[in-house]
Structure formats: C-alpha cells, structure tokens
Amino acid sequence: MIAEGNLVDTIGDGMPPEHRRKGVSTVAGNAGNQAVAYLGPGKVTVETIDYPELVLKDGPGVHPANVGRKCDHGVILKVVSTNICGSDQHMVRGRTTAPSGLVLGHEITGEVVEAGRDVEYIKVGDLCSVPFNIACGRCRMCKEGHTGVCLNVNPERPGSAYGYVDMGGWVGGQAEYVMVPYADWNLLRFPDKDQAMEKILDLTMLSDIFPTGYHGAVTAGVTTGSTVYVAGAGPVGLAAAYSSLLLGAAVVVVGDMVAERLEQARSFGCETVDLTEQGTLPERLEQILGEPEVDAAIDAVGFEARGHGANAAEAPATVLNSVMEVTRAAGRLGIPGLYVTGDPGAVDDAAKMGSLSIRIGLGWAKSHTFTTGQCPVMRYHRRLMGAILADRAHIADAVNATVIPLSEAPRGYAEFDSGVARKYVLDPHGLVAAR
Structure with missing residues (x-):
C-alpha cells in the first residue's frame, strides 16, 4: 500500500512551468511521457512522446477534423494502471489499418493531475476509472445511454476510443500520462482512494x-x-x-x-x-x-x-x-x-x-x-465498482491479472499473443506493485 495522501505526491516535482496554474497539481508532471506505440505488424515499442495538453494535436491516426480540438472540459491523468487488450492485439498483429506510430491503450485508470477550465466536479487528486468509450454526454446517443456510439467525438463514424484505429485519433493511455476529454461525464471517481488502491487489480478492469x-x-x-x-x-x-x-x-x-x-x-x-x-x-x-x-x-x-x-x-x-x-x-x-x-x-x-x-x-x-458493438461502459461500471468494493466480485482472479512495468509492454504483447491465460496490467509508475 502506498503512503497515505494523494498519489501525485509520489511523482516528484518535475512539472513544466506552463502546467503550474489553477487546477493543476504543483507536484505532478513530467516534461516527457513514456508510451507504448505500434510500429507495424508484430512490432511495439516504448518511446517518449509529448506530455499531454488539453488539446488534440495532429499525429498518427488523428482525423483531420479533430486536429486542434480544444478540450477545456478535459483532464490530464497520471496513469496508475493500463491494460493490454485483445483488441490492441488485433492491431499489433497487423489485422487492422492502424497507422505506424499509433500510441496504444484504451483501458485506463488514473489520478487527475490537471483539470481544464470547464471541469466542474472532477478534482485534482481524484482517482478514476476511464471508460474506453469516449463520449461527449451531449448528443442523442449519449443521452439515450448509447455511449459506445457517441456522435460528436469521431468525425469518421459514431463511436470512439483511446489509442484505436479509426476512432478519431485520441491518444492512447498505455503511457505515463494521458488526456481525457469531457471529464465530468466520462470519469468514474472512486469514493475512497486507499480502498481503491487495495482493490486496484479488480478496479482496473472497469475501463473495459x-x-x-x-x-x-x-x-x-x-x-x-x-x-x-x-x-x-x-x-x-x-x-x-x-x-x-x-x-x-x-x-x-x-x-x-x-x-x-x-x-x-x-x-x-x-x-x-x-x-x-x-x-x-x-x-x-x-x-x-x-x-x-x-x-x-x-x-x-x-x-x-x-x-x-x-x-x-x-x-x-x-x-x-x-x-x-x-x-x-x-x-x-x-x-x-x-x-x-x-x-x-x-x-x-x-x-x-x-x-x-x-x-x-x-x-x-x-x-x-x-x-453487437462496443459495450456502453457507463451502463454498468458504477454497479460493478460497487460489487468490487463490497468484495462481491473478484474479476482480477478470474482473468489472472498479471502486473508488469510499462517498459516490459513489448514482452506482454508477445506473451499474450502466444495464448497465455493472463490479463496484462501495465504499471507505469510502480504504484500497483507498491500497493
């Protein structure tokens, strides 16, 4: 178990000056950002990408209509855990049209280290699960509960996800830090951080x-x-x-x-x-x-x-x-x-x-x-969180959750592809191993 207090206290004080403003943790951040990128069939690597900002910039897989999209409604997360998914494996096998350089990862749990101007209810220091569906909360589909086919986050088609082909180009979360848009709508805040960290291997499965x-x-x-x-x-x-x-x-x-x-x-x-x-x-x-x-x-x-x-x-x-x-x-x-x-x-x-x-x-x-189709995560994740926190559900045991450092992601992908019965959980900051 990590020390009592905010998880951001364990990061250090290397935040760039431009991030030291209202709504930003003054002890969190990093000029760089280690992330897992797809290079081509059978090839993934861990490389340094830009520290995220509250804007969607141009990059591999980003739809031209999404370039420059401002996200004052978003937050920056310090990623506590992020999982390798079979959907990621389809891309890594070369079985999709994913572009080289795409940063992977749509199963994300993290702590808020910066909140945008328009975020009202999510606060710096909150530990949250991120639904893999990116949803605006404003369109007809979102209002009807079909968050897997949001109409406003992907110019190409209904529905979006982090780090996935043809999903609008939102940067993936197999990284140290990630930006999450529409934070008040998308994030599921855990009510007690210490309790959540005790059950983090179960709770990390709520994202997908x-x-x-x-x-x-x-x-x-x-x-x-x-x-x-x-x-x-x-x-x-x-x-x-x-x-x-x-x-x-x-x-x-x-x-x-x-x-x-x-x-x-x-x-x-x-x-x-x-x-x-x-x-x-x-x-x-x-x-x-x-x-x-x-x-x-x-x-x-x-x-x-x-x-x-x-x-x-x-x-x-x-x-x-x-x-x-x-x-x-x-x-x-x-x-x-x-x-x-x-x-x-x-x-x-x-x-x-x-x-x-x-x-x-x-x-x-x-x-x-x-x-068929993407699971609308918000339809279920709060109730499933309740089952986990009440000790009624032990999903990590069922899927054989296996923790590895972010740096070992290429090994995790290779072993997962071989058919091992494991769900790999990446631990970018060593917080899961230290729980």
Missing part, C-alpha cells in the same frame, strides 16, 4: 473487460438458472463467463483451443470444451448439459476466429455460426467479440471488408436476438 464481458452476458439474456456457452477463453471471454455466474447462471460452458485458458475458466467454476478435440459442439454440450443447446451464447472471439479441430484454419464466421447452432429458439446472442470493416490480413476479399458468410437464415428461423 469487466463491463464488456458483463454486457455480453446481459445482452445474451443470462439470468438465474441459465445455461450459457461462451466462445473464447481470452480475458473478455473469461470476464463474460465470470459475469454469467455473477448473474446467476446455472452452468457456464467455455470453449477454446488453448488448454491453459480452459484451465483458467475451470478455476472459477466453468465447464469447458476443448475445440481442438473431436466431436461437434452440440455433441460436446450434450455430454455436459444433457442437451445440445443452451439458453444463451456469447461470442468473445471476433473476426480472427478459427474453425474447430486440431489443425483448423482461420474461418471468421465460425463462431457466429456455431453460437446460432447451439442457442435455443428465441434465445439471445451477445457479441462483444470485435468485428472490423477493414482487415488487410483476412482470408478472402469479402472478409477484408468485414463481409462474412453468416448463416443469417438459421438465426432468423430460430428467432434469435443479436447484440
């Missing part, structure tokens, strides 16, 4: 994978007594499986091709199916449940799906088609797995544009309900 997994379960209709199939035992799949149990599911079956990940799913009470082994998915489910279908299914794999079997090749529609096959009539499918509109490494020209051979006729015949 815990709400995303929970959203997958909720939109799949998981409730008391449900039988659930979760495709994929990566961190989001594990979060979806854990969330399903939290919601009262009777049996949760997780399918994957990596033995270590399946073992992690079993560690908190799931049944598992090794998809490299013989037998169809309905047959395997019948062995476990006594019937070949489930009440609810969750696709936590996305567009890099592979066919079933020991030597299966990539087949991007496999999971969507298999979950339709095993979900009962009138059942629901939650699809938190990522699907993209541009995949240069896809298996065919159609898939390169996000067009997949989905058996929509099967889904129509069974009256299935599908829910």
Whole structure:
C-alpha cells in the first residue's frame, strides 16, 4: 500500500512551468511521457512522446477534423494502471489499418493531475476509472445511454476510443500520462482512494473487460438458472463467463483451443470444451448439459476466429455460426467479440471488408436476438465498482491479472499473443506493485 495522501505526491516535482496554474497539481508532471506505440505488424515499442495538453494535436491516426480540438472540459491523468487488450492485439498483429506510430491503450485508470477550465466536479487528486468509450454526454446517443456510439467525438463514424484505429485519433493511455476529454461525464471517481488502491487489480478492469464481458452476458439474456456457452477463453471471454455466474447462471460452458485458458475458466467454476478435440459442439454440450443447446451464447472471439479441430484454419464466421447452432429458439446472442470493416490480413476479399458468410437464415428461423458493438461502459461500471468494493466480485482472479512495468509492454504483447491465460496490467509508475 502506498503512503497515505494523494498519489501525485509520489511523482516528484518535475512539472513544466506552463502546467503550474489553477487546477493543476504543483507536484505532478513530467516534461516527457513514456508510451507504448505500434510500429507495424508484430512490432511495439516504448518511446517518449509529448506530455499531454488539453488539446488534440495532429499525429498518427488523428482525423483531420479533430486536429486542434480544444478540450477545456478535459483532464490530464497520471496513469496508475493500463491494460493490454485483445483488441490492441488485433492491431499489433497487423489485422487492422492502424497507422505506424499509433500510441496504444484504451483501458485506463488514473489520478487527475490537471483539470481544464470547464471541469466542474472532477478534482485534482481524484482517482478514476476511464471508460474506453469516449463520449461527449451531449448528443442523442449519449443521452439515450448509447455511449459506445457517441456522435460528436469521431468525425469518421459514431463511436470512439483511446489509442484505436479509426476512432478519431485520441491518444492512447498505455503511457505515463494521458488526456481525457469531457471529464465530468466520462470519469468514474472512486469514493475512497486507499480502498481503491487495495482493490486496484479488480478496479482496473472497469475501463473495459469487466463491463464488456458483463454486457455480453446481459445482452445474451443470462439470468438465474441459465445455461450459457461462451466462445473464447481470452480475458473478455473469461470476464463474460465470470459475469454469467455473477448473474446467476446455472452452468457456464467455455470453449477454446488453448488448454491453459480452459484451465483458467475451470478455476472459477466453468465447464469447458476443448475445440481442438473431436466431436461437434452440440455433441460436446450434450455430454455436459444433457442437451445440445443452451439458453444463451456469447461470442468473445471476433473476426480472427478459427474453425474447430486440431489443425483448423482461420474461418471468421465460425463462431457466429456455431453460437446460432447451439442457442435455443428465441434465445439471445451477445457479441462483444470485435468485428472490423477493414482487415488487410483476412482470408478472402469479402472478409477484408468485414463481409462474412453468416448463416443469417438459421438465426432468423430460430428467432434469435443479436447484440453487437462496443459495450456502453457507463451502463454498468458504477454497479460493478460497487460489487468490487463490497468484495462481491473478484474479476482480477478470474482473468489472472498479471502486473508488469510499462517498459516490459513489448514482452506482454508477445506473451499474450502466444495464448497465455493472463490479463496484462501495465504499471507505469510502480504504484500497483507498491500497493
């Protein structure tokens, strides 16, 4: 546990003179800013970028219409923890159109070290979770609770996120410091800083994978007594499986091709199916449940799906088609797995544009309900925070949270890509390790 008082007290007094003004911690800051950048397929590095300001400047991936966008409604955060996500891994594998030099990271927890002129309620010293969705709080979508498709933060399309391709160019948070716009709306402040630091490995999951997994379960209709199939035992799949149990599911079956990940799913009470082994998915489910279908299914794999079997090749529609096959009539499918509109490494020209051979006729015949898209984190994160702080949810254990320094991010990406059953948490200032 760190010493009592503001986390900013541990940084030092190296703030540039231009940051020493009203609404700025006088002991926080740094002339530089170490950050994780994507250089090309399979390549990430830790490099020094500019200390953030309350303006979106030109840079890799920044939409021209966003260049120079003033953010007096924003704050600068000292990043306490920031996680490597499977969505980041898609970019690092070269499976998106992400530009070289893009600073990565959309799972951010941090302390406010500077507050903009128009920030009213968030204060310097507050420790906060940052939803990965960037949302203005003013548009129709935000007012209706659809913060994953905010209309005002990305000139190219609805929806935005930090450090992600085609999301407007907002600088990622796998860094020492990051700027967060619309702070009063976006930030979830933890009520007690010392308590939060005691549970920081759980709370760091509130920025994305815990709400995303929970959203997958909720939109799949998981409730008391449900039988659930979760495709994929990566961190989001594990979060979806854990969330399903939290919601009262009777049996949760997780399918994957990596033995270590399946073992992690079993560690908190799931049944598992090794998809490299013989037998169809309905047959395997019948062995476990006594019937070949489930009440609810969750696709936590996305567009890099592979066919079933020991030597299966990539087949991007496999999971969507298999979950339709095993979900009962009138059942629901939650699809938190990522699907993209541009995949240069896809298996065919159609898939390169996000067009997949989905058996929509099967889904129509069974009256299935599908829910796709970014999780609207704000819909869930406050309640999930309450569950964590009340010691009712232990998501860090479920996803095997593993802390490493920011400097070791390239190793974390490489190991995550190999299929290890870990959720890597980057610790830019050593505050998590010192908790």
